[in-house]
Amino acid sequence: MSRQHDFDWLRLAYRHMVTIRALDKKAVALQRTGQMRTYPSSLGQEAVGIGIGMAMQDKDVYAPYYRDQATLYLRGVRLSQILQLWGGDERGHLFEGPAARDLPICVPIATQLTQAAGVAVALKSRHEKQAVVTSCGDGATSRGDFYEALNLAGLWQLPLVTVINNNQWAISVPRHLQTGTETLSQKAVAAGIEGIQVDGNDVAAVHDAVSAALEKARSGKGATLIEAVTYRLGDHTTADDATRYRDKQQVSDAWQNEPIKRLQTWLHDNNEWSAGQEQALQKEVQQLIEKAVTDYLAAEAQPVDEFLQFQYEKMTPALLEQQALIKARSEQGRDNS
Ligand SMILES: Cc1ncc(C[n+]2csc(CCOP(=O)(O)OP(=O)(O)O)c2C)c(N)n1
Numbered sequence: 166m167s168r169q170h171d172f173d174w175l176r177l178a179y180r181h182m183v184t185i186r187a188l189d190k191k192a193v194a195l196q197r198t199g200q201m202r203t204y205p206s207s208l209g210q211e212a213v214g215i216g217i218g219m220a221m222q223d224k225d226v227y228a229p230y231y232r233d234q235a236t237l238y239l240r241g242v243r244l245s246q247i248l249q250l251w252g253g254d255e256r257g258h259l260f261e262g263p264a265a266r267d268l269p270i271c272v273p274i275a276t277q278l279t280q281a282a283g284v285a286v287a288l289k290s291r292h293e294k295q296a297v298v299t300s301c302g303d304g305a306t307s308r309g310d311f312y313e314a315l316n317l318a319g320l321w322q323l324p325l326v327t328v329i330n331n332n333q334w335a336i337s338v339p340r341h342l343q344t345g346t347e348t349l350s351q352k353a354v355a356a357g358i359e360g361i362q363v364d365g366n367d368v369a370a371v372h373d374a375v376s377a378a379l380e381k382a383r384s385g386k387g388a389t390l391i392e393a394v395t396y397r398l399g400d401h402t403t404a405d406d407a408t409r410y411r412d413k414q415q416v417s418d419a420w421q422n423e424p425i426k427r428l429q430t431w432l433h434d435n436n437e438w439s440a441g442q443e444q445a446l447q448k449e450v451q452q453l454i455e456k457a458v459t460d461y462l463a464a465e466a467q468p469v470d471e472f473l474q475f476q477y478e479k480m481t482p483a484l485l486e487q488q489a490l491i492k493a494r495s496e497q498g499r500d501n502s
């Protein structure tokens with residue numbers, strides 16, 4: 166653990182990680198009972214998302230990918246909204262607070278990286294003292310978008326921090342079948358930017374690396390690539406069954422190094438955490454999650470044609486046509502029932 170972090174900070178990070186893990190568990194349970202669409206769990210990777218979120222300032226911009234619920238939560242997105250999003254309701258993207266300046270979560274692999282570079286170009290050309298953070302999985306680093314964004318970031322010294330959530334798997338493709346490079350952080354070399362590798366199961370290490378990179382970016386010194394080495398303990402999404410391609414022993418070994426138990430042990434060994442505190446926290450978090458679920462389930466269903474409205478600022482003629490079609494079809498469906 167870094168000496169820069171006092172125990173209050175570590176307890177706060179711990180609380181955030183416990184909250185996100187509880188949300189995750191609940192979201193998977195909701196999916197299993199037909200109350201949630203496909204959900205991408207971040208089980209085991211909480212230190213990456215929380216480390217990033219605690220390092221960002223409100224004024225920075227975040228371009229997330231689909232496994233970034235932890236950072237979005239720290240950017241002010243409500244837990245119920247995260248459920249809403251994965252429940253298929255685009256209104257979950259109506260972010261408030263610091264997240265109001267962020268991009269929506271990105272499901273196409275790596276497209277958020279070029280978008281983030283675009284935002285960084287805008288900030289730089291306006292001489293704003295802000296930076297952009299974006300994140301992706303290890304698999305995303307094999308895509309052209311990744312190299313394009315990094316190349317531009319290096320060439321134009323963009324205020325961009327790219328965090329690779331190296332959870333070792335791109336669905337069923339292991340890291341060693343994905344790329345010939347020894348580390349993912351060294352992909353920064355070709356772009357002429359700094360690349361660093363951190364322990365992605367250590368929330369303080371992630372926080373330190375992202376904080377330093379952000380400071381550098383805000384002061385005009387350019388981009389950084391950070392590889393956070395972690396492990397996806399859950400299935401890729403609720404539509405996946407990782408037992409079909411993954412060795413049991415490898416997973417149980419990875420559990421020995423998971424970030425939450427690790428921080429809890431550290432706090433406990435330093436007499437900074439007790440069983441009573443743990444019990445109280447679990448109870449509090451449970452209440453938070455239950456409230457989020459109640460709010461999520463109580464929300465009225467989104468009108469079936471509304472999702473088209475979120476694609477552009479204004480509806481295009483083609484979208485208007487599609488909207489009319491969807492409306493007519495859904496009304497027909499109702500008539501038939
Ligand atoms: C452009 C595109 N191609 C393919 C997919 C299908 N797909 C969804 S997740 C995934 C693997 C991504 O793995 P990684 O980047 O390592 O992120 P992780 O899910 O492991 O966090 C793929 C290929 C997609 N979403 N978008």
